Amino acid sequence: MHLSLLQPIIDRPGPWASVYAEVPHSTEDAAKQRELSADAAARQLAEQGADRATCDAVREALAGFRADGDSAALAGRAVFATDGEVVLDTPLAGRPAQPFAAWSPLPRITPWAEAAADNAGCLVVYVDRMGANFELHDDRGGAEAGKVDGVDWPIHRTATADWSERHFQTAVENTWEQNAGEIAEAAQRVFDSCGAKVMLLAGDPRERRSVHDKLPEQLRAVTYESDHGGRAAGSDSTALARDIAHVRAVHERDHVADVLDRFRAGAGVGGTDPAYAATGVPALVEAAREHRIDTLIISPGGADAGREVWVGPGADQLAVRNSELQYLGETNPSAARADDALLRSAAANGAEAVVVRDPAEAPTGGLGAVLRWSTPTQHE
Structure with missing residues (x-):
C-alpha cells in the first residue's frame, strides 16, 4: 500500500492521540453510542496524560460523526490529534481489530496500515463506442472519477454491402478505434491521479478489448475485463460488484506474494x-x-x-x-x-x-x- 495519506502527521511534533473506534450503524441509539464512545476515548487519553484541548478535539470529532452516503458502509475510524487539533480523521472499512485510545510520542499508525492493507482501489471504466465513464471503487464504495466522450459520428454501421456503404462502415470502425485510443489515454490519466491499484473494463466487448490493447504495457498488466455492467444508466449489477471485489483481492494477493518473493531472494x-x-x-x-x-x-x-x-x-x-x-x-x-x-x-x-x-x-x-x-x- 502507498502511505501518502499519512503525510499530514509524519513530521509534526507530538505527543499524539491515536484513537481507533467502531462506527455504530442502523440503531435508534447510534448517536448515543457515538457520544459514549467519544467520552470513553477522551477519558482514556486524559488518564494517559493527554492535554485537555486534544481530548476535547477528539471527543468532538468522534461524537459529531454522521454515517451517511458512502460513509454508511464504514465500520470504523482512525483519528489522530495533537496540540488541541485533529490532524487526520480517516475511515476504516472494517472494524478495528481492537478499538483503543493511545497517547504516545508517535501516532499509532500500524493498526491503520493493517486495516488499509486490503483496500486496493479499483478504477472501473464503463466503456461504449462513444466514450467512457470512470468510477473509483474501494471499501467505502464507488465514487465518480470523470468521463471522456469521443467522436460521435459516424458511429453506427449499416447492413447494406454496396461500395459506398462499405466505405461508410470503414469510417465507422475508424471512429471506434479513435475513440478507443482516447479512452485509453484518459484511463491512464485518471488511473495515475486517483490512487487506484487495479483497473476493470466493463461494457461493450469489442470496444473494451480495443481499449485494453491500446493501454500502456504497465497499466495493461493490472487491467481486467468484466462481462457485466456497462455505461448505460441502470447497467450496474451485483455480478459486476463481485468482479470488482475479485480483482481487488487478486491484485493484493499477487502484490504481497511478489514482495515476499523479492524479500526471500x-x-x-x-x-x-x-x-x-x-x-x-x-x-x-x-x-x-x-x-x-x-x-x-x-x-x-x-x-x-x-x-x-x-x-x-x-x-x-x-x-x-x-x-x-x-x-x-x-x-x-x-x-x-x-x-x-x-x-x-x-x-x-x-x-x-x-x-x-x-x-x-x-x-x-x-x-x-x-x-x-x-x-x-x-x-x-
Missing part, C-alpha cells in the same frame, strides 16, 4: 545481492535512516513490532539506543514502538508497505524490508 529492486533485503530491528532502523527501504513488510503480532526504539520529531530521527540518537543530535529522544517508527520513516521517504497476515510467511520477528540499494556506498 534478497533481490530488492536493483539486483540479486542478498543485501537487498533487511530483517531485525537494528538493520531496519539503519536502512530507514539512510532512506533505503523500498517496501516495509509488517506482520501483525510479530515479536519485533512492539520492540522499543528511540525517536526524535523528524522521521529520520530513529535509533535502537537512546545514546545513539543523542549522538546524532537529538537532545530529547522518546521511546516508541518499532513498527510505528519504521512505518513513519517509510511514509516520509516515499516507500510503501505490505501486511502479511500469515506468520509463517512473514519475516522473522514480523518486520522486514525490501531495499532500494544495499549500502550507501553502492548508491553513490
Whole structure:
C-alpha cells in the first residue's frame, strides 16, 4: 500500500492521540453510542496524560460523526490529534481489530496500515463506442472519477454491402478505434491521479478489448475485463460488484506474494545481492535512516513490532539506543514502538508497505524490508 495519506502527521511534533473506534450503524441509539464512545476515548487519553484541548478535539470529532452516503458502509475510524487539533480523521472499512485510545510520542499508525492493507482501489471504466465513464471503487464504495466522450459520428454501421456503404462502415470502425485510443489515454490519466491499484473494463466487448490493447504495457498488466455492467444508466449489477471485489483481492494477493518473493531472494529492486533485503530491528532502523527501504513488510503480532526504539520529531530521527540518537543530535529522544517508527520513516521517504497476515510467511520477528540499494556506498 502507498502511505501518502499519512503525510499530514509524519513530521509534526507530538505527543499524539491515536484513537481507533467502531462506527455504530442502523440503531435508534447510534448517536448515543457515538457520544459514549467519544467520552470513553477522551477519558482514556486524559488518564494517559493527554492535554485537555486534544481530548476535547477528539471527543468532538468522534461524537459529531454522521454515517451517511458512502460513509454508511464504514465500520470504523482512525483519528489522530495533537496540540488541541485533529490532524487526520480517516475511515476504516472494517472494524478495528481492537478499538483503543493511545497517547504516545508517535501516532499509532500500524493498526491503520493493517486495516488499509486490503483496500486496493479499483478504477472501473464503463466503456461504449462513444466514450467512457470512470468510477473509483474501494471499501467505502464507488465514487465518480470523470468521463471522456469521443467522436460521435459516424458511429453506427449499416447492413447494406454496396461500395459506398462499405466505405461508410470503414469510417465507422475508424471512429471506434479513435475513440478507443482516447479512452485509453484518459484511463491512464485518471488511473495515475486517483490512487487506484487495479483497473476493470466493463461494457461493450469489442470496444473494451480495443481499449485494453491500446493501454500502456504497465497499466495493461493490472487491467481486467468484466462481462457485466456497462455505461448505460441502470447497467450496474451485483455480478459486476463481485468482479470488482475479485480483482481487488487478486491484485493484493499477487502484490504481497511478489514482495515476499523479492524479500526471500534478497533481490530488492536493483539486483540479486542478498543485501537487498533487511530483517531485525537494528538493520531496519539503519536502512530507514539512510532512506533505503523500498517496501516495509509488517506482520501483525510479530515479536519485533512492539520492540522499543528511540525517536526524535523528524522521521529520520530513529535509533535502537537512546545514546545513539543523542549522538546524532537529538537532545530529547522518546521511546516508541518499532513498527510505528519504521512505518513513519517509510511514509516520509516515499516507500510503501505490505501486511502479511500469515506468520509463517512473514519475516522473522514480523518486520522486514525490501531495499532500494544495499549500502550507501553502492548508491553513490
